[in-house]
Amino acid sequence: MNPNARQTDSLPAPGPDALAQSEALTALIRAEIAGAGGWLPFSRYMELALYAPGLGYYSGGATKFGRRAEDGSDFVTAPELSPLFAATLARPLAQALADSGTRDLMEFGAGTGKLAAGLLNAFAELGVPFERYTIVDLSGELRERQRATIEANAPALASKVKWLDALPQAFDGVVIGNEVLDAMPVRLVVRKLGAWHERGVVAQNGRFAFDDRLVAGDPLVATIDAAIDEANDELFMEYVTETHEAAMAFTRTVCAMLTRGAAFFIDYGFPRHEFYHAQRAGGTLMCHYRHRAHADPFLYPGLQDITAHVEFTGIAQAGVETGADLLGFTSQARFLMNAGITDVLSDIDPADVKRFLPAANAVQKLLSEAEMGELFKVIAFSRGIADTLDAFASGDRSHTL
Template identity: 75%
Template structure:
């Protein structure tokens, strides 16, 4: 298979074992394209590239999460950046448990397990009463890493953790999803002149490639018309993310669900200046825009359109508990108080902690691009973390 066009010289080459796994995934996808008549919608390609059993990015054995390319990882998340993220997030989670009278937590996409371990320790230190911490993750390799991390960093609480293969019909407690929505498959659309086309994937000349086809579905046409886009434009729609949110908010009988991710409300998402869309790929801590580079070995993401997420949760019967920037959420929840526990005279510990907090709350780093949205059932009023700077009115 000729994938040479999708191997930029600027990216490090994978080893032979990893490359072989990627080629197997390309073969699987090319067979599916052929079976579908030669064209596959992009969301189905993205789903296979990320989640095909044993070969997808999240279902295979890639390292994924880490601090630098040298450790084999592709990107860093807030829990990897600083333990103060979990220590601060634990406070609104504890408040939500108390306000809803529930005693269980559930995390989606727990990564290396650092967030889970940090939350377990912090919740215990806060005196929060909880009976179980469930993790939903498709990757067997990540489950094992999570187990090891939790047993090493929260040994006294590890017995409360369990891994779920399927969602319960109902759940009473607090749900956490950090950088989960951006990994949901998206559909791609292009606009030129007065015509919308859906962007799909073909296998052309031995390589994966894009091909656009006119939109024929009235429902799709109506949805795209609502964006108000004119001129040449490429963008995404988020059916999978909205469906996931509806599922979680339907499952939530009592408690709260928190989702932390990068993105915008609808009027900013479909902005005239965002004409190339938000699709992005991450490989060895380098970002680029080609989703056909090393399928199964690189992350593929899109920014979250939070208005649609809010609508999905409310349609499922949940209340919108709050929506704000990550910076405002963490400041309201007391991240500066957590930093103040470090001795400024101990430069070896204080400076790295202060630098990490700066990245978490700075507008130039993660503070503004990342948002926190939360839904609830059975909680009166709001939480301290949304008490100031709530942006629900902008959705």
């Protein structure tokens, strides 16, 4: 048994092969902590837990995406929830292609390939002219799943798809990243008695544990400090939060790469004045294991997702710093409604109860404030697009960033 695992009655134990993988990753992390002098920034721990070659959550062989725990998955994404998500998303992507005069698409972190297959079919149905669909994914295991999904669900268009290990230096076209930013490693910082500390990881009594160290002179932490005071009237004995350097750096890279076209990111999170509200004084870091959310990032390293909500003001600033235009920012519900999801749903005959009711229930989850509709946001950047898109025509919240 992994000595770092703290299994509860509600979290099933992994099988022997998965447990062996987790134990190998635990040994690797423990060795890196020792090599770093006994203390590792949490951001580095999270990077290893998610992306260590062959052992990390996204680079290993875990199922990850699915509808229920019984299929071995840990969480569900919008493309897995309903094909209507891709069918609707295709519309603003098609408009961005047309308005920018480009013909290539790129998806970063394509999961099982369901979004890619759905978009390919939707583009064909809409008559969208495009040359190629490029997927950038670090996981060889996921690449094979994506290839199989696309060949099974969009066989006539599979030849248009290619895979890359890294982003190119320049790209003309439309980029999509669905639930990518939240999986970027974050630093954990803690304000205690007026002083900021960075939260790191130590190996202690055969387990991983948090350990805080004073941090000073960090401009991003100073920005957070001011944002917390501005967003709240109360004082906090302790305030825990995250910094998003990796997500912001990724946004800069994508927007600098984009020579003409648009980049869309869909993820859960808040603009800065909401992100640092008192409701989130304990931070937003969370883990997903077998469709259960919990707060222990040290449980079964490599076998669970570790994630944090996105601070979208920082993401917006990172993109605009490259010279890209902020195309729009709004809730997922407003974006999908503007893009015509109800029209897509109406294409299904309500008399066909077996098809219509599951589709309607899925759309409700995509749009509901109590589900994904409000927590998830869509932010987009562009170059060479003169006007806004229909999907941002009403309810744009760029002014809140």
